[in-house]
Amino acid sequence: MVLSNAGSAQPSQVDKIVSTEWLAANLTRDKMRIIDVRNDVKDYWGGHIPGAVYFSPEAMRLSERGVPVMLMPPEALAIMLGKRGLTGRP
Secondary structure, eight states: OEEEOTTOSSTTOOEEEEOHHHHHHHTTSTTOOOEEOOSOHHHHHHOOOTTOEEOOGGGGEEEETTEEEEEOOHHHHHHHHHTTTOOSOO
16 A cells, blocks of 8 residues: 555645555556665565555665754755756646
């Protein structure tokens, strides 16, 4: 199951979770993006949803004021995802 806003009536709404059947039926929709977030990239290479991009959860962490493994600010995460062609725009 994956999070999605692809079926929302309004762009600001986020559908809760979509079924695997919905995902299979909608993989070819324009602007459909799937992010595979697993700890080990080997799992991604072993098998992933067609068209999914890998994003390591560790890439979302940084050290801030000496405190390790803090999640980066949303603005920085948006920049990283944007460089992979992912945006918050429907």
